Amino acid sequence: MELMQAIESRRSIRAFKEDAIVTADQIKEMVKAAGLAPTWKNSQTGRYYLAISEDKMEEVRKSLPEFNVNSSKNAKAYIVTAFEGKRAGFDREGNPDNELGDMWGAYDLGLQNENLLLKAREMSLDTLVMGIRDADALRKAFDIPESQIVVSVIAVGVRENDVDMPKRKEVDSILKVF
Numbered sequence: 001m002e003l004m005q006a007i008e009s010r011r012s013i014r015a016f017k018e019d020a021i022v023t024a025d026q027i028k029e030m031v032k033a034a035g036l037a038p039t040w041k042n043s044q045t046g047r048y049y050l051a052i053s054e055d056k057m058e059e060v061r062k063s064l065p066e067f068n069v070n071s072s073k074n075a076k077a078y079i080v081t082a083f084e085g086k087r088a089g090f091d092r093e094g095n096p097d098n099e100l101g102d103m104w105g106a107y108d109l110g111l112q113n114e115n116l117l118l119k120a121r122e123m124s125l126d127t128l129v130m131g132i133r134d135a136d137a138l139r140k141a142f143d144i145p146e147s148q149i150v151v152s153v154i155a156v157g158v159r160e161n162d163v164d165m166p167k168r169k170e171v172d173s174i175l176k177v178f
């Protein structure tokens, strides 16, 4: 699949096909693509926790509000994304390199996660990024250490139908050329 085709056809999917199959190997391919993204001083602080068994997926559902549980019904896996705090954007002594501090870790994770979403598209899989979730419940369920900041849950499955792209801003309204 061409890059632009993957970028343009990626959508947040809120209706997944019931009879689809997603394997742990496919998720590994997605995480491998995530690991190719640029990161602050190559610090690679993104961390991923895969729920693919029914029991673990049920634990993830308990961390989600009802609307996200409904949207991700029939997803075949959930990936919890996190990053090691106080590394990206920090010096060896643990002092922030600038005013953004741990936002750089979140920035890097976002870059990594977009790779992951696009790799999913290349494999004809679909995703829903969910930022509305209970981080403490996820930390408990996956035994995520306090050094890591829990960020999103990504549901993975196969779209039931194509959906329209939500309206995007015009380039001229987000870019100032000098």
Ligand SMILES: Cc1cc2nc3c(=O)[nH]c(=O)nc-3n(C[C@H](O)[C@H](O)[C@H](O)COP(=O)(O)O)c2cc1C
Pocket (backbone or CB within 6 Å): 010, 011, 012, 013, 014, 068, 071, 129, 130, 131, 132, 133, 152, 165, 166
């Ligand atoms: C950081 C982040 C958090 C999001 N959280 C949710 C969420 O909790 N529930 C949901 O239904 N969609 C969520 N979305 C999906 C956005 O609503 C969606 O990306 C946006 O409307 C644009 O649509 P598109 O992804 O199809 O291009 C989230 C997206 C991002 C990037």
